[in-house]
Amino acid sequence: MLELLKNIDLVNGRLIRLLKNDTAVEDDSFTEQIEQFLDLREQLFAAVKKAETAEEKQLGERIIQDNELxxxxxxxxxxxxxxxINQFNQKKxxxxxxxxxYQNTYVDGTFIDKKK
Structure with a gap:
């Protein structure tokens, strides 16, 4: 159980570093890496059971704090x-x-003279 929590903590640390790295956002594999880390975390979380020792509880609390971050x-x-996306749509x-x-011209409020 302790080893599982350490693995989760390790994955959380890598994910946090990836999310804090502003230069990685421009990279095409950024989203794929995030998805891989999240999938791995999900698999590890599925195997977690109730913490029994004080060390496991402490590590669990740190994992919860990391999860919030x-x-x-x-x-x-x-x-x-x-x-x-909004900026791109505005530019477009x-x-x-x-x-x-003249693509979107409106005829509301136009005056039509009916006199001859």
């Missing part, structure tokens, strides 16, 4: 990706409007 970092990455919309400025 990992969730926070993943949320930050998600927000960053959403922001980048702006470029389309620049290419064809």
């Amino acid at each position: 990992i969730n926070k970092l993943l949320n930050e990455q998600t927000q960053q990706l959403k922001k980048e 919309k702006h470029n389309q409007h620049y290419d064809n400025p």
